Amino acid sequence: MSDEIYQPDVVEAKWQARWAEQGTNEPDLDHAERPFYNLMMFPYPSAEGLHVGNMFAFTGSDVYGRFKRLQGYQVFEPIGFDAFGIHSENFAIKVGTHPARLIPANIENFRRQLKQIGGMFDWRHELSTTDPAYYRWTQWLFLQLFKAGKAYKRFAAVNWCPECKTVLANEQVINGFCERHPETRVEQRTLEQWFFRISEYADRLLANLDDRTKLDWSETTSTAQRNWLGRSEGAEIDFAVEHNRVIRVFTTRPDTLYGATFMVLAPEHPLVGDLTSTAQREAVQAYRAVASARDVVSRRVGEREKTGVFTGSFAKNPATGRMIPVWIADYVLMDYGTGAIMAVPAHDERDREFAERYGLSIVPVVDDNGIVIDSDRFSGLTVDAAKTAVIRWLEQSGAGTGVVQYKLHDWCISRQRYWGPPIPMIYCDDHGVVPVPEADLPVILPPIEDFRPDDSGISPLARHEEWYYVPCPVCGKRARRETDVSDTFLDSAWYYLRYPSTEFDDRPFDADRTRRWCPVTTYIGGNEHAVLHLLYSRFIAMVLHDIGQVQFDEPFARFRAHGLIVKDGAKMSKSRGNVVVPDEYIARWGADTFRMYLMFLGPFQEGGDFRDEGISGPRRFLDKVWTLVGECVRDDMCGGEIRRAIVIKWHQTVKRATEAVEGLRYNSAIAAYMELVNLLREERCSERAVVADLVVMLAPFAPHFAEECWERLGHRTSVFDELWPEWDERLVVEEEVEVAVQVNGKTRSTVTVPRDSVEADVAAAAMADETTLRFVAGKEVRKRIYVSNRLLNLVVG
């Protein structure tokens, strides 16, 4: 190979092969003394392959992992494929190829691309969620939750597309219509489905967000989780109705109880039937029919016009003693609070709109200053004081209690689909719901060809009798399998636990391995998973902790959300047609240049704009370093004494780069390297010690390039067996510094003084400076502010 010309393709092929041969990226998982688990979100292997956004995310995480390795950690950086799920299945249906045939080809392509960009992946521990050796344990996980009482079955509303003949996820419903059939209105159906009791964990999921020892996360991500958990403090209050029944409501405004002039129940509320008078029966039934026909999505976010129907019944306001009418309306949701509200039209916009439409009375009970009025003994209190006082009164009188509500709902994990792990449950006429014995796992997903969903509302698996019928594990009589598969988010809720233990086929995760490597040291991923994936993973870890399976209850000690790559001002997406395919850039410029460019275009946590022109800069930079290394090898040009300015810049660069990389400000680290190289070139210096440090610091960004340079410098071992350089704080500042001289806060001049000069000396130098004097002449210096080695401000007047 020519030493003079940098040929990325040759260099990259050489080092990728050598890393594989020598196991460079394979830490000793059983004996690592400084283990560092560097995790990135595993991709869904689409047919299109990895795009620039994926490459950006993976490279940024890889840079950090390589940096930690150079700091002396044993870094485990695994990768895998999130290959089950509705995306893969829908794509398979669209192109008419079975997903089991489609996915391996996609994975093969992803694997090629991931190797191509030079990630520090430990390929011994690759996994795919579709592998029976993996989903066996996903099913095992379900059984542990079932045994712990954290999984249960109940009826719940789902979106149903009559054209697709299947259940849709909420994201697949666009304004009440099917994503794939824009003319077909989505309906609501009620099916019996499996749920996990995540809402039991709401307070713990919330509390840990504030515990930095367990959870050091991007603020945007923890804020998103806080909002999603949706904690509200308030009260549950009972309103008496006829026949000794009560309507229980939840409110965050117990202070407005005296202003509650009517009640509203969700149309599905179980008391509606009993409360409906004969005269109103027909209207109520019609309204309920309309509400239940509407899909789940538009029921929530569709047109906001408030509609409702009077039930014919009245309830007694426990504070005023007045009888108030009970209505039903679909703006009240059955799955939040108690499914019933006390309406306070004077102080709630929705209630006001409803009251105005139907001519219901509006009674203000809070004045403009936030003081409660017309509320008996609570009048005159502030809103906050009244909340407390009303709750105390409710509790004393037995009419209600103070409660905390969360928006978080239990996690529905049933999918009436094919491409997922079958839920490992069996239904027996005599023994009811029976879990599949753990020894019988995995319940293999049968390789059926008619995997498309049909009209029945049950999974395609139900059509296959040879699979569907199974002996009851208890009595051996003919029983039926659960035909739903589990949510993809269950696959990804525990994959980090599997990675260190992929070679064990008799346990999901080895206890020693898990203790050594978990929780994950640093997790980097997209904020689109701020709630679902990251929340579900936390919940699963808590359950596993509580049943004694793992020692931690938070899976990701540190999480950082990376930014988005945009193109032409818009997020990259297929529909916009602005997706950039990385392969051609890598072929033209080399993987290292591509990595450098991605890391240079903006702060990693903010993302940036992908522009073709920008990529030549990092390539020119690498070419310069290549030349510098060549010069260093031939003739270590300023060997002996290095110029002072270079020593200073060298130490500054180490400092800046160390701090920038640790803070994921990769663009700043690269800029620092460029400045150092520019100076070395100006000074015609290729001092060996400086060049060697530069190559090491460059290694996380341009790993193949750095390895090659390291070898050219005469080394036989991998550059990743080196240690990241350290700086000497005393050598970060020049012996002579230029201090800015301000007059009344405006910079007017500079003076050069010895480093760490005292204020009086700097002031003397300033008063000898001609430019400064022009602004000070004839005026009295009333005050001086001195910032050591930086600035002197003279306040004159």
Place this chain on the structure above:
RNA sequence: GCCCGAGUGGCGGAAUGGCAGACGCAGCGGACUCAAAAUCCGCCGGGGGCGACCCCGUACGAGUUCGACUCUCGUCUCGGGCACCA
């Protein structure tokens, strides 16, 4: 509507409250070349001055401070998330 995040040259962006625009891209001028590419040297926020230099400038308006891109309050714009959550 609510909650985050962000507004700095032609562009991407840099600045523990201390010389705004580092670094890179693009552009302009020059060197080398028969020529082009590559490479190298120089210029590169706006305005004024022959010049040393001066004035203005970090979305907008106030404030705190000796000093504000940075902190506080308000306004506007963009991006993202949540959303009939009582």
